[in-house]
Amino acid sequence: MKKMFLKLLLLCLWRLNGVFGESVMEGDSVSLNSPLTEMKNDDVIQWRFGDENTVIAEINATADRITVYDDVLDGRFRDRLKLDNQTGSLTITDTTTEHEGDYELRINSEIKRFSIAVYNEVKSVSVKEGDSVTLNSDLTEMKDGDVIQWRFGDENTVIAVINKPNDRITVHDDVLDGRFRDRLKLDNQTGSLTITNTTTEHDGDYKLLMFPGRLSSKVFRVSVYDSVHCCGPTEAVIRLVLSALVGVATVIIVVYEIRSRRAEQDQAHIHTSGSIEI
Ligand SMILES: *[C@@H]1O[C@H](CO)[C@@H](O)[C@H](O)[C@H]1NC(C)=O
Ligand SMILES: *[C@@H]1O[C@H](CO)[C@@H](O)[C@H](O)[C@H]1NC(C)=O
Ligand SMILES: *[C@@H]1O[C@H](CO)[C@@H](O)[C@H](O)[C@H]1NC(C)=O
Ligand SMILES: *[C@@H]1O[C@H](CO)[C@@H](O)[C@H](O)[C@H]1NC(C)=O
Numbered sequence: 088m089k090k091m092f093l094k095l096l097l098l099c100l101w102r103l104n105g106v107f108g109e110s111v112m113e114g115d116s117v118s119l120n121s122p123l124t125e126m127k128n129d130d131v132i133q134w135r136f137g138d139e140n141t142v143i144a145e146i147n148a149t150a151d152r153i154t155v156y157d158d159v160l161d162g163r164f165r166d167r168l169k170l171d172n173q174t175g176s177l178t179i180t181d182t183t184t185e186h187e188g189d190y191e192l193r194i195n196s197e198i199k200r201f202s203i204a205v206y207n208e209v210k211s212v213s214v215k216e217g218d219s220v221t222l223n224s225d226l227t228e229m230k231d232g233d234v235i236q237w238r239f240g241d242e243n244t245v246i247a248v249i250n251k252p253n254d255r256i257t258v259h260d261d262v263l264d265g266r267f268r269d270r271l272k273l274d275n276q277t278g279s280l281t282i283t284n285t286t287t288e289h290d291g292d293y294k295l296l297m298f299p300g301r302l303s304s305k306v307f308r309v310s311v312y313d314s315v316h317c318c319g320p321t322e323a324v325i326r327l328v329l330s331a332l333v334g335v336a337t338v339i340i341v342v343y344e345i346r347s348r349r350a351e352q353d354q355a356h357i358h359t360s361g362s363i364e365i
Contacts, residue, residue, distance in 0.1 A: 271283075
C-alpha cells in the first residue's frame, strides 16, 4: 500500500517535472539519454524496465564492467540493447510493442525515469495550402491527471502541451522560426490540434504523446499541397478537358484506321471476285 502510494507520488512528481516520454516507430531504434558526459571511476549505472523494475543493463566503473542482461523478460531485449560506455545512455534497436513501458536510470543513487511508446501506424492527412487541418486525439475528454504533448518534425520539437495536473495549456508557436505563429489551436477538452492557414512549411510528421495512465502515441503525416501545382479547380478542369480531347482524338483515329482498312479490303475483294468472273 505504502509502496503503491509512493509510486503514485513519484509518478505525479515526474509528470509535474515535465519529464516525458519517447515515441518510436516499431522496428526503429530509440535512445534514452543519460545526463552524464563521461563516466567517473566509481560510478555505478543501472537501467531497469517495467513494473518489476527488472535490471536490463549495468555499468560498474570500479570493476570496469559492462553487463547487458538481455535474456531477462523472455528475451525481449536479446541483441537489442546498446549501452554507451562513456555516458551510460541506452539504445534499444529494432523495437516492438514489447518494449513499450517505463524505464528507470539509476546513476549512483539518483533516479531518472523515461517512458517509451511504440507506434506502428502513421495516419496520412493532406490539406490544401491556406486551409486548416485538425489532428484528432480521439480522446473524448481529458481527465485530471492527463498530460499530452504535440511534437513536430524530425527533431521532435514540442509545439503544444496540455498538462492537466498543472492546469496548464502551452502553445510553443515561436519555435522553428515561428512557422506556427498564431496558427495553432488546441482543444482543451480533447487535446486535438488544429493548424490554421497551412503552408508547405507545415508538411511533416506530428506526434501526439498521451499520458492517460500509460504513455501512448499517435502519428499524423501531414502533406500540404499548394494550389498551383496540384488539384486546384482550374487545373482540374483543364486536365479534364485535355484528357477528354485526347480520348476523342484516339477514337477518331481508330475509327478512321478501321474504315480505311475496310475500304482497302473491300476494294481487294471486288478486285479478286472481278478477276474470277473474268
Ligand atoms: C562494483 O564492482 C566493485 C568491484 O568489483 C564491487 O565491489 C561493487 O560491489 C560493485 N558495485 C555494484 C553496485 O555492483
Ligand atoms: C568503450 O567503447 C569503445 C568504443 O565502442 C571501446 O573501444 C572500448 O573498449 C569500450 N570500453 C570498455 C571498458 O568496454
Ligand atoms: C477551455 O476552452 C474554453 C473554450 O474555448 C474556455 O472557455 C476555457 O477557459 C478553456 N479552459 C482553459 C483551462 O483554458
Ligand atoms: C495566411 O498566411 C499568409 C502567409 O503564409 C499570410 O500572408 C496571410 O495573411 C495569412 N492569412 C490569414 C487569414 O491569416
